[in-house]
Amino acid sequence: MKRFDKRQTEVIILLLACDKNLSSQDIATALGLSSKTIQRGIKLINDNLTTVGIEIISKRSKGFYIHPEDKDKFRNLLFEEKFQTQVIPDMQEGRIEWLLDRFAYLMLENAEIDLATLTEELFVSLTTLKKDLVLVKKQLGKNHLSLEKFSNKGLKISGSEVDIRTFIRERLFKNGEYLSTNFSFSKLGKDTELETNIGIILHKYDVYMSDIGFMNFILHLQILIERDRYVSRDSQVLSKIQIDQSSSEYRCALAVLKYMIKTLEVTLPENEVMNIYIHLTTQKRLQIMTEQQERSDEYRVMINETLAEINQIYHYNFTNDTLLIEGLWVHLFSAIKRLKFQMKIENNLLEEIQMQYPFEMQLAQLLAKKMKQMLLVDIPMAEIGFLALHFCGANERRTLRVNSEKLKVVLVCSTGLGTSILLKSKITAKFSTRIQIQEILSYHDLVKFDFSETDLIISTIVLDEHYPIPWLYVSSIVGDRDIALIETFLQEEEASKITDLLSEQCFITQIKGVTNRFEAISHIGEKLVATGQIDASCLTALLHRERLGTTEIGNLVAIPHCMDEDILYPKLAIGILEKPIHWKYQDVQIIVLFFMDTKNKVFLQSVFQDLYAQLSKPKVVENMIRQQDYSYFKKLFTQGE
Template identity: 30%
Template sequence: MDEGKVEGKGDDELNSRLMQILRELMASETPLTSEYLANIIQVTSRTVREDIKSLDQSLRSNGAKIHSIRGTGYQLVIENDQLFRSFLQDFIQKEKGEELVTPDSPEARVKYLIRRFLLAEGYLKLDDLCDEMHISKSTIQNDLRQVKKVFDNYGIYLEKRPNYGLKVKGSEVKLRFALAEYVFDRSESVAKDIWQDQLTSLAAKDNLTAIWKVIIDEIKENGITLSDIAINNLFIHIAIAYKRIQSGHRVSMYKKELNEIIDQKEYQVAKDIVKQTEVLLGVTFPQVEIAYIALHLLGTKMITQTNMTENDIEQALENDIYNLTTRCLDFIEEKLHLGIRHDRELIIGLGLHLKPAINRYKYGMNIRNPMIDDIKANYPLAFEAGIVAGMVLEDSMNVTIDENEIGYIALHIGAAMERRKIQTGPKRCMIVCASGLGSAQLLKYKLKSKFGDKLDVVGTTEYYKLQQITFEQVDFVISSVPIREHLPVPIIEVNTILGDRDLSKVESFVVEQTQSVFEYIKKDLIFLNQSFQTRDDILIFLVDELKKRKLVPDNYLSLIYERESIAPTAYGNLVAIPHPVTAQTDHTFLTICTLEKSIDWAENRVQFVCLLNVEKDSQEDLQHMYEMLGNMVDNKVLVQKLIKCTSYHEFINALIE
């Protein structure tokens, strides 16, 4: 690999800068301008142009080049896939020395496998991978389930070919995007050494290392799949339990013994972990600890395998933890109306997370969350819900919850929100026809062929029989005749022979429509190409503008700062979305400000500020609002265009395009 140009400068910072540019180019489907790259990397456009020349020279001998399109920007072109992949493989090995490290946790193994498949030139056999990673066939099959889930998110899949093995397949753009995420991901996994210094006040370092090894070995051997945070929670729990037993504290007992837990394989694994830990530390753990460790190992799997009810969960978790969990969920429901209050997986997942988390706060341990930026960018509403839960925890326990912890809570909430989406099922409609059963059937089959599983036609009826129908199980009515009566559900009028226009009317009901972003944008609340130098200048200016128009309460600025102090609202991609923790205005609207030059906003560069003002006591589905904003700010090309706009007309046109 000829990296003369890159290495010749002898400058590590330059190296990492070139790799950052390469990552951005790989992750983008469209060309990127030097101004955009300069803002992201915090150098001048001229420096970016020089860097691109160096990078291009290095890439040309490694199967790729950077294509410069006048007036549009730079685009990565890969000419020899095999050469380029081996260039990336070398980069990983040089940067991280990863070829020397055998991954020792489920999460690390999944990451290793993802990279291995993405960078492989041909098919990979499971047996070879097992040997390479020193794991069993059953373990790798568990890991592969997670790998497939990750690949699903990128729209790519693993193709299986008898006698050859597995190979990753998908469109070039999607494969390249996955590579960008997984090759250049500099965030370390949540590793045990984060805790080592903080836990040494509880137990000797050698003992802690030995306990960690016991946990890893046991879950490996028994094919139990746990996330890194779950392993850390279990690790901390054991260390703290040891300290408390040593100090003579009695562990609180369950209200009743849960036979469901004792019957699980995980209970036996917990027993083995405790047995080995007792030998290492020279203490005896009470039996209730074994059940609690089994709970950690089971996690949300317990819900699906033992059919636990909410009442059973209450019995399994200790009183204070259960009450705290339900208080958090009640407050989230009250503030954000997410409809996840009774999600049993969420109750057990959050409950199990909170017990060691509470001990962390008590012992002053600060957790680091390597996924925090991704969580904020991809699950903004879940992150807001995490902040609401954090307020309950702070109030109940008189501690400060930082954004790393909020990020972990948000992951539990985000998963529950995704589950709710899946559970909502198809829309249900009733067809009303005047011209007999034949035309009603024609309508029905035309709709089924267009919408498939998304639409459930619950029945057909003639107009004169409308009064006999109850609409409890119906979301809307499709009718080929005008209906004058008031019905408790919306009516869509169509022609019997469905045209494109009719189909798009129905589609707006079948496919969840998000409100248009334009509903929330007012001409007099867009401020373009401003010359502010600091975050404070922007916020003071925007709030003053809103106060002049009597749109916000007097303490609005301090409420925005309160939210910023919990976790900054700069989400990457040059965008910040400041807002108060709780809704304050009479209706929902956006206030937008773009800047001539990007500014520093809590260690992120920002050039596009969207002040989000949410209607108080609204039952409106805020998830749509956040998704809409998310799609807008996630789009690098769009953000670049919006930043360059100098008039309202230009701004709206850029959004429409």
Template identity: 25%
Template sequence: MDRVKLQELLVLLKQDEYRTASQLASRLGVSEKTVRTGLHELDRQLAENGGRVTSKARFGYHLEITDQDQFEKYQSETAVDGSIPDSGQARSEYLLAYLLFRREYVKIEQLCDFIYVSKTTLSHYLKSVEDILRRYRLSIERRPNYGIKIRGEEFDMRRLISDYFIKRHCLEGVDISHQEEEMAALARQVRKLMANYEVHLSEISFENFVDYTYVAWKRMKAGYYLKMDRENLPEIGVKEQAFIQELLGILAKEKGISCTQDEENYLLLYLAGKRMIGNIVENDSNFVIHEQTDRLALEMIRLVDHDFHMDFLKNFEMRMTLNQHLVPFDVRMRYDIPLKNPMLQEIKEKYSLAYQMSGVSCSVLKEYYHREIPEDEVGYFALIFELALEKGDLERRLDILVVCSTGKGTSRLLKYKYEQEFSEFLNSIYVCDLIGLESFDLSLVDYIFTTVPITMKVSVPIVEVGMFLGTEDIQRVTDVLRFGSNGDIIRRYYGPARFLSHVPVGSKEDVLKYICDVIEKQELVDNDFYDLVLERETYIQMDYGNMITLPHPNQIASEESFAYVAVLERPMVWNNLPVQVILLTSIGRKGDKEKERQRFYETTARFALSREAVSQLIQAPEYEVLVRQLKK
């Protein structure tokens, strides 16, 4: 018996029932003698590959698997159809693609024959298929005597097809050159129409739009159409409507498909949902901001102002940018249009404070839409907050005091050098010697830069520099003026007495009470400090996923600003996530300078978003380890 027939014979053998030589011969179209010879050869091969062929008088032959992994490896290596992948995961995805384009039910036996596997192995593959389907709100429907089929909304099926078989090219061994040529031609056509109609998309949004349009074309060609509720459709610009109508007209003519109004509406929604920050054209008469959108933008800004004590409410440009971003965001949320953020990890690492602010502000949107805001979307909102923070940095210039031990002439020269090198960061530059420092009003300045050692205790950060401002000195001063000093922030807000290790685990309330009791003994806080911390926990919960949580009171409730870090004895569940580090912050009534407070938030957010930094502290819960991680 040749290899193909031998593989077919293996597929026909069952684990849960016996089959006679006559039945097998009839299915294969060969003699019973040939079947018996093949069964003997198959048993010999299976003996070394996790299985065996057993027989029972008057019942027939039966497949027995002794090692599932070894048996599946044997099946992969002996597959006779070159188009069927070898690995288990790839076969699951191959099976998924097959089922997605099957309108009618398909029987289990047919699927076994299709990918040359046993019923047991097929069941294993179907579990993997169902895991994928669940992520897209799809499922497998089973009907006795009919078989199985995929059940769910057409749009969700298209999302799955786009993610797995367009973006990721999951079908191993399948020639996709024809698909790539078709998509390249479609992309050229879309770009041409975008130019004609002055429709603007970012490169990422353009790629996603082409992917979706390609899948829509293929699904319509196969007879699958979308159905959608046409009520409450957002306003779509005239240019966009004309662009989509011409695009669908071209597809209908060249590809022989019939486009429905629902398909046109959804493509319009997909286009509207892909518009991003910076893609709204100035003076675009079709771009409308509704009162509800502006209300959401204001609530987001107010919440960030309340939580971070940042004065963003006066930033009209930021408010308008949020408004512009919320319009396509609303389309994506209401019609469940995904938008991937390829910069997400970089945003978390480089713009940690902005990401933290975005996470807090999105609690407004979570309440409005009654669903979680995707992490990709949180990342895009973070870019808006980062832009506001950076512009604020440019507007907030610093006042410094330069201390030297030489005469007035040299002091004037030194002041001139600082003006020349650091003018973009500075507002006022004061100069004095050590004697003048004793009577100088330090509330006027943010930093002291000195060419001589200062032994007296002062309330302002000190940076020692050389008299002639060499290359290294210039870089050092620039870094301090631009980014501040982590060491200063740690000394100001953190401290050895504010670090708690081996904190006992109980309920969330128990742990917070333990920490707040320590705070009340060491800090000047309001009598309801603990209650205010609990109050804040009830309505804003930002999940970091790094074994850390950052509670704080719902309003200013302490005289001084501080940060307490508590490491628990073991992990506990906190807002449905495992947590072992609690970083409790409080901004005080005594005025922190805004730039210093921002630097504190940046340092804290960068630490909280770093999985490695939090992990290092958990492994070695010591104050020195915390300081090292905060300084990174």
């Protein structure tokens, strides 16, 4: 059979969308063509379909239509052509995605495909295809699936029925094929009435979903129907899991199954209710108060303990942020169910979250460790990324709250009363909404002053001694230059630059003999202690922080860090291993140790963002490993890459 051209495809789609006959003039008007062109086009379509056994039916004086029993065959033909008419990827990464989509679609019909067909469709050699299939198998392995050869028929996906369905749903939903006009299933199709009735059932049992969640659920039902035709009842039996048969999700699942059996006139095994039940329990519900109180308390304890750890490590106090606590609490109900039932979740925002919010990812890692202790399973990065979004919101609220507070300032004036009044008046007149003047001190009073509640010193004399907070020198009459100096200070969110944290003595290369993350951190830390760059207590704090949650950020990089009151000045140290080691989830070869004092919290986030912006680039990491050069690393933050 030849491929349909664009005009023929449009004619078929139009007829599929209509439940009544269309005249050639109706079709011509809709497509902006002549009726004769439409008549010739339909004849060519039917000539092309003789080997398939379907056709567009023509009735004199009534027009054209597609028989209802043939509509699904037409839809599947059009969807099949997606793989034949789309732009063929010429890069390996694109071919891998194409192959994964291809195998997912084939599993809807439990079909195989041979290597010869794939090489023809991709326009690649057999050698190239085999190399691609190695990566395809690796990707399938992450879904607990394999690619098997079945007799002489070809290749197809093998695995548990639950994993196969999950994989199909992920691929189709990710690519938006479910929303495509060209795509439908043999039983459900894109039936608005069906979606409406399923929505009514969900509402009846108080099961609520987002729009995307609902579309995902409809897709789940479509795959259930399609796959049920090809698999044995035994292969659909799930492992024994505890369920609450009195729960609204279970009763809703029963109602959905009964509706499908009755309305669609299909035979489905009773154990399919479990598949529906599991899917429903992983969707977020707006009315979680029906859950058992003891589980609610357990989750709250987990959240509160995590927030206490964050306050202890980073001195960021989120313990009173009720919006964060409630948001995490709601999220944990659905997240923990997903993990218990080993349901995968896609996070298409993960890469962007890691790049834009590396600090919040570190906070989410701490909560993920608590979840792992409860469930005894590793928490996937996709889930950690969603947890990080809650901390992003909390940090934004905290930043707004901090920025809305006035900067607390003491004035130091060595001259008379009149000059000090002028100094206070000019600063108050210019910065009254941003600065709160606590006191006016003499130089001698400054020595005895408690700075614990003060942010800045503005002085008319140069201060030689070291003070625990920043100070600015201004003229006694506060001219334009002085106003500009204060304005600049207020606008800067960070007191120093990342390059101020670097020194060549803290750039260590060719590290050998370490086999895990703790050995690597200890090796670098001990060298820093030996040269007086840090105190031994800093290394202890660093190792303690790493035990709370992994600090790898991907791309062969990890950023172990700690915040401690004993650290007088922030510092960065870089270690480059001779060979990569496995960290927690991925391999790491570049280790950036970050020591932060407790007074520069905003700077802490800024450093994370600057480091991630550079070290997430494969070219930068490759150059660092190859060059092993301190000046190159420093230039990244002065000139960029």
